Amino acid sequence: DIQMTQSPSSLSASVGDRVTVTCRASRDIRAYLAWFQQKPGRAPKPLIYAASSLRIGVPSRFSGSGSGTDFTLTISSLQPEDSATYYCQQYVDYPLTFGGGTKVEIK
């Protein structure tokens, strides 16, 4: 199985801050990576696929980068509505696997 490791597990930042979440795969997954945002009591919402392609309707302050084993989700200017848990997920091979999540809180 491909293990997906996210860091940090949680962070607290102020509105307007630049926030970075990292995701590391246990082997090369090329760009077969998606990022999801989940708010309490809601289903995960897809943000990014192909490591860096922003899904239509997702604010441009979100961006993704990386390839191979190391990936990054960046929020360029944190907004109050961005308080959520973020998950990465690889889809290059079965079993499909998710990272453990990063909880982003607003100071």
Added chain:
Amino acid sequence: QLQLQESGPGLVKPSETLSLTCSVSGASVISHPYRWAWIRQPPGGGLEWIGTIFSSGTTYYNPSLMSRGAMSFDTSKNQVSLNLISVTAADTAIYFCARRNAVTTNAIAHWYFDVWGRGTLVSVSS
């Protein structure tokens, strides 16, 4: 607009079988090239992929389920079903169904979970 709605028993006794359905509106479950998946999330925990069924009926399951899971279609109701046998407390979770759809980027197809249901909570307890 595609919508997914999970339904299930809410409470299941240990060692029994959990049966869930995902009702799909806005697309046929056997439309090529869609794929459908079940994903679960224990209370306060992370996401775990359970399995995927292709429009052809081909299935893939997470080995962590130890061959306890089975997915199928009910085409008359446009539903995707999940049966999980011999459940234990460890199967207590919110169960989501989701569609995998392909987006082509740089001539490469990226199959990601683009639409999710709201999820249904299943508790395993006597």
